[in-house]
Amino acid sequence: xxxxxxxxxxxxxxxxxxxxxxxxxxxxxxxxxxxxxxxxxxxxxxxxxxxxxxxxxxxxxxxxxxxxxxxxxxxxxxxxxxxxxxxxxxxxxxxxxxxxxxxxxxxxxxxxxxxxxxxxxxxxxxxxxxxxxxxxxxxxxxxxxxxxxxxxxxxxxxxxxxxxxxxxxxxxxxxxxxxxxxxxxxxxxxxxxxxxxxxxxxxxxxxxxxxxxxxxxxxxxxxxxxxxxxxxxxxxxxxxxxxxxxxxxxxxxxxxxxxxxxxxxxxxxxxxxxxxxxxxxxxxxxxxxxxxxxxxxxxxxxxxxxx
Numbered sequence: 001x002x003x004x005x006x007x008x009x010x011x012x013x014x015x016x017x018x019x020x021x022x023x024x025x026x027x028x029x030x031x032x033x034x035x036x037x038x039x040x041x042x043x044x045x046x047x048x049x050x051x052x053x054x055x056x057x058x059x060x061x062x063x064x065x066x067x068x069x070x071x072x073x074x075x076x077x078x079x080x081x082x083x084x085x086x087x088x089x090x091x092x093x094x095x096x097x098x099x100x101x102x103x104x105x106x107x108x109x110x111x112x113x114x115x116x117x118x119x120x121x122x123x124x125x126x127x128x129x130x131x132x133x134x135x136x137x138x139x140x141x142x143x144x145x146x147x148x149x150x151x152x153x154x155x156x157x158x159x160x161x162x163x164x165x166x167x168x169x170x171x172x173x174x175x176x177x178x179x180x181x182x183x184x185x186x187x188x189x190x191x192x193x194x195x196x197x198x199x200x201x202x203x204x205x206x207x208x209x210x211x212x213x214x215x216x217x218x219x220x221x222x223x224x225x226x227x228x229x230x231x232x233x234x235x236x237x238x239x240x241x242x243x244x245x246x247x248x249x250x251x252x253x254x255x256x257x258x259x260x261x262x263x264x265x266x267x268x269x270x271x272x273x274x275x276x277x278x279x280x281x282x283x284x285x286x287x288x289x290x291x292x293x294x295x296x297x298x299x300x301x302x303x304x305x306x307x
Contacts, residue, residue: 022056023054029048030048052071052074056068121183128191130191147288151174153173172198175284197215222274272305
């Protein structure tokens with residue numbers, strides 16, 4: 001609870017803090033469910049992404065109404081901890097030196113019931129708790145890549161807004177979107193449902209795009225597709241180069257041209273060529289291969305149905 005609740009009103013309608021919670025950037029909960037507790041360089045509890053809600057500003061007509069209250073122990077995303085916690089403010093009452101900040105509800109992953117543990121944790125809204133699937137990179141006992149695939153995750157718990165996933169589902173997740181959390185000395189990841197690309201078939205043997213049972217939302221999975229001729233139609237052949245190693249689009253051969261591999265949109269079919277700026281795409285890495293991910297057609301410029 002906020003010490004200055006009688007003098008500092010947090011739940012002001014229309015304020016910047018609407019649909020946010022108030023926390024202290026210095027007050028992280030010790031995760032006693034683990035065998036080891038980490039401390040920062042000043043002797044305080046290291047950033048665990050777990051903290052207490054000091055106040056809430058959620059209107060009655062908000063979709064977040066009734067989910068959290070002051071005093072709840074919550075887990076926030078690593079993005080919120082890295083970004084919002086650096087933008088703090090002070091309350092000039094009784095020489096209070098606490099660093100306060102607002103955390104949008106969209107970055108609150110879940111809450112704990114009384115104590116921090118796996119059994120007491122419940123994701124809220126559309127968040128999903130997962131754990132990494134091991135052995136994805138093996139084929140007949142042989143590793144197919146030296147970089148471990150972390151994009152294949154098993155669903156462990158789901159928030160109340162998630163209706164088409166269940167514990168035990170194996171899912172494909174976009175790169176660099178997970179918040180790590182260790183509970184009862186087991187490593188888990190927290191993921192927003194919108195970052196999950198698709199669901200694999202049950203009892204799948206090999207985790208490949210062909211074994212995706214379905215894509216979620218409006219996702220489109222693609223690979224880079226270099227045109228055979230320069231300028232999409234001249235008689236000059238494009239020079240050969242390793243298109244997969246051109247991560248920074250430095251080559252003049254690059255034309256923002258992609259082949260659709262899987263699509264959850266009726267307007268795009270497999271093997272069609274689409275033109276879209278690479279800056280508008282995300283990535284997913286599976287078994288050492290990086291694929292391109294588009295969410296809907298907002299940034300797509302054109303498509304070729306036949307060549």
